[in-house]
Amino acid sequence: MKIVVCVKHVPDATADRTFTEDGTTDRASVDSLLSELDEYAVEQALRLAESDADAEISYLTVGPDDARDALRKALAMGGDASIHVSDEDIEGSDAFGTSLVLAKAIERHGFDLVLCGMASTDGTMGVLPALLAERLGVPAVTHLEDLAIEDGSVTGRREGDGATVRIQGALPAVVSVTDRSGDARYPSFKGIMAAKKKPVETLGLADLGIAAAQVGPAGARSAVDTATRRPPRTKGEIVADEGTGGIGLAAFLTTKKFI
Amino acid sequence: MAEILVLVDHVDGAVRKPTLELLTLARRLGEPSAVFLGPGADRATEVLGRYGAQKIHVVDAPEVDEYLVTPAVDALTQIAERTRPAAILLPSGPDGKEIAARVALRLGSGLITDAVDVTAGPDGPVTEQSAFAATYQVTAHVTQGVPVITVKPNAAAPEAAPAEPVIEKQDIAFGPTEHAVRVLSRTPRERGDRPELTEADIVVSGGRGVNGAENFALIERVADALGAAVGASRAAVDAGWYPHRHQVGQTGTQVSPQLYLAAGISGAI
The missing domain is CATH 3.40.50.1220 (TPP-binding domain)
Known part of the structure; x- marks a missing residue:
């Protein structure tokens, strides 16, 4: 089984993230790392490979040079190879541009299963797996808390909008998993060393037959007008609890007309 | 005034509160038309009308419950092609966002997710979102096609604006089922005596x-x-x-x- 895991190199969610002047995410001013939510997809791929000797895991990312770090981290956890799509024209792409690049790279590589996290920790839209499935013309078995592969189909549990559903789709398919799917492993020292020798294929837009105008700001279908930093939180009012803390809290909320 | 399509979030015809918020926001942009998928539309007509739906597009087909997301995408895309709306509003949940993204891709439209406010601007709807763990407030607009926008719960207080909705039954050509995801079982989330987390004030x-x-x-x-x-x-x-x-x-x-x-x-x- 040929598994492609899509991963994203994102600004550290614990750092002070900002926007650039053109309203895109500022990726230069803070350290970046493999999106935490993607680690769950890596983990599920590795677990599937443990029970399938023919499984071949490749990681795929789109981004500038340092996005390679996300591939290295994933390869240190396990897996076989990776693909890095890097092209300056891609910078500033929206979800449609990014999904086009990923879909073309996945088609070029070939796949039985595409695994994704539930969302990135920076954009947080959570629509990329659905867009990939739409572009690739395969089932989107998304937002899974568990999954099993049997007889050529994927089955799993999904927390949907108002209900929990058990869903099933035939392979080849795009699958996304949530942070409830199982804790991701830490890379071992051996894994980190081995990752340095694993192949990273680098591709540009021309390799994928994509025109520059289809991606980046030119291909984006929405625009950010303003990005305003919220004023820093001012020190709140502290109600000291000397046996009447509850009354003080209720009084505060009442003056603010919350209750 | 152009139609604004609002995808109705409901359980067997019981309309959930975020839909009423969407209808309220839709009235700022045009004439709200509810899109009701699945059985139970007759039970929803009164409340959808009370909150301003001028029309209800009804798709009562078994596919809507048998398969995940894609029947809704087929329905909403085809209804949008027939009605040429000025915007499409959906609730921001896993289902709503996936439906929205695929509809936008098919229509050649831009997409904005997780809006906390939507207002009418000179070039169509202007949205407001929170970013980076709510340290930033972002305004944005769609630059291509019919804007497709998912809106978070509690973005607006539902305001009644009684209308007599016209019911329009819509026939939908659903896509091939081999590319669809089958729903094997469905367990509605327990509704206790307390309000739902997503909707609670x-x-x-x-x-x-x-x-x-x-x-x-x-x-x-x-x-x-x-x-x-x-x-x-x-x-x-x-x-x-x-x-x-x-x-x-x-x-x-x-x-x-x-x-x-x-x-x-x-x-x-």
Whole structure:
């Protein structure tokens, strides 16, 4: 089984993230790392490979040079190879541009299963797996808390909008998993060393037959007008609890007309 | 005035509150038309009309419940092609966002997710979103095609604006089922006496500092006194003190109440 895991190199969610002047995410001013939510997809791929000797895991990312770090981290956890799509024209792409690049790279590589996290920790839209499935013309078995592969189909549990559903789709398919799917492993020292020798294929837009105008700001279908930093939180009012803390809290909320 | 399509979020015809918020927002942009998928439209007509739906497009086909997401995408895309709306509004949940993205891709439209406000601008709807754990407030607009926008719960207070909706039954050509995801079973989330987390005006949450499952009774009592929903931090859920469906946060349920009371929770919300 040929598994492609899509991963994203994102600004550290614990750092002070900002926007650039053109309203895109500022990726230069803070350290970046493999999106935490993607680690769950890596983990599920590795677990599937443990029970399938023919499984071949490749990681795929789109981004500038340092996005390679996300591939290295994933390869240190396990897996076989990776693909890095890097092209300056891609910078500033929206979800449609990014999904086009990923879909073309996945088609070029070939796949039985595409695994994704539930969302990135920076954009947080959570629509990329659905867009990939739409572009690739395969089932989107998304937002899974568990999954099993049997007889050529994927089955799993999904927390949907108002209900929990058990869903099933035939392979080849795009699958996304949530942070409830199982804790991701830490890379071992051996894994980190081995990752340095694993192949990273680098591709540009021309390799994928994509025109520059289809991606980046030119291909984006929405625009950010303003990005305003919220004023820093001012020190709140502290109600000291000397046996009447509850009354003080209720009084505060009442003056603010919350209750 | 152009139609604004609003995808109705309902359970067997019982319309959920975010839909009424969408109808309220839609009236700022044009004439709201509800898109009702599945059985039970007759039970929803009155409430959809009360909140301003001028039309209800009804797709009562078994595919809507048998398969995930794609029947809704087929329906909404084809209804949009027939009605040429000025915008399409959907609720921001896993289903709503996936439907929205695929509809936008098919229509050649731009997409904005998780809006907390939508207003009419000179070039179509202008949205407001929170970014980077709510440290930024972003305004944006769609630059291509019919704007497709998903809106978070509590973005607007539902306001009644009674209308007599015209019912339009829509026949949909559904795509091939081999590319569809079958729904094997469906368990609606338990509806207790408390409001749902996503819709609640007030949320009272407990975290690690609550110090045990038994102390969540206190959280529940505060919640009940305020008519609030009960939330729990990931730490409390991981410790097994409270069920996961109450987990609040980026990887749990995203909430947008007017008041959030956190007990025994430190760090980012």
